[in-house]
Amino acid sequence: MADMFSEGKLGSLTLKNRLVRSAVWEGLADEKGLVTDQLVRYHERLAQGGIGLIILGYTYVQPNGRQSPGQTAIWSDDYIAGLKKLTSAVHAEGGKISIQLAHVGPQTNPTMIGGEQPVGCSAVEHPVFGTPRALSTVEVKQMIEDFGQAAKRAKEAGFDAIQIHGAHGYLVSQFLSPRWNVREDEYGGSLENRMRFALEVYNAVRANAGKLPVLIKLNLDDLIQGSTTPAEALPLAKKLSELGIDAIEVSAGGPASGKGPARTKIKAEADEAYFLELARQTRPVTACPLMVVGGFRSPSVINSALASGAVDFVTLARPLIREPHLINRWKSGDLAKAKCISCNGCFDTLPYGEGIQCLVELKEREKKART
DSSP, X not given: OOOTTSOEEETTEEESSSEEEOOOOOOOSOTTSOOOHHHHHHHHHHHHTTOSEEEOXXXXXXXXXXXXXXXXXXXXXXXXXXXXXXXXHHHHTTOOEEEEEEOOTTSSOGGGGTTOOOEESSOOOBTTTBOOEEOOHHHHHHHHHHHHHHHHHHHHTTOSEEXXXXXXXXXXXXXXXXXXXXXXXXXXXXXXXXHHHHHHHHHHHHHHSTTSOEXXXXXXXXXXXXXXXHHHXXXXXXXXXXXXXXXXXXXXXXXXXXXXXXXXXXXXXXXXXXXXXXXXXXXXXXXXXXXXXXXXXXXXHHHHHHHTTSOSEEEESHHHHHOTTHHHHHHTTOOOOOSOOOOOGGGGOGGGTSOSOOHHHHHHHHHHHHO
């Protein structure tokens, strides 16, 4: 029976434990999306902290796929050298690291993408970001090719795995949604057609990944009326598993629903593991390993999820922002729950100039400096 400190496998990759740093925007790349020394040190600390696999925060595969300042890019060969420096630093600390490939689609604003109008699968108004320009069929096919070329760069840069971002309302997940996808070409209409973009992105990534494991972060539910539910997502998960994907990370929600994956008020064990039921629904239709994100704070909840057989790996994000060495703390025998209080203050710390960090600890340091 698996527990959080038992070895796990993703394809040919062996991980020292079942704990994964779920991708989270670090805000530490430079203005061009290039890797900085700060970004390298950030991931060195995570590797030192004992996590089985780090998934780098979403990297954009086209210049117009950028959402946030300090976001890392991989849309040209100019980024390979910096990314190689990052992977080498993680490997020197005994860690493993996956890239995450993404295009944020309409969930950006023109200032982030050189003044252009954001693009989407269809010109359907987004309640937060406005109405995008619909991609032409030619542009869709180019996008698929660009995901594949990004995977080729990731392999050259020394990553141990590649994850496709197919969640949270970004472009891959948007194509699956009957709410956002009203296309009339082969990428819209029927469920088979709406699945096509994700499947072709997977095939392009796989063709360029060599022997690297290929993963996907997949929304099983968009949590907004008229959009993706398990009825659409489970057939896609099943097909990806049949094609040989090495793991699916189960998630849900996004900006449009106002119910993102980073929920607040996680105070009791009963508040944790809020996407585990979606993973349970995914298990019967898939043969590949499953990961699940969503409010895990307590070793007992993590081990229970693993022991249930519903998932093979548990992914953590905000707890590791506050405690990069959390996994080593648990392994040492200190099994107190993560110190993260789920306030989401970490997403408000970019103006401090040091990327994403725990706001509670930042305020405490400021208070000490004043006294």
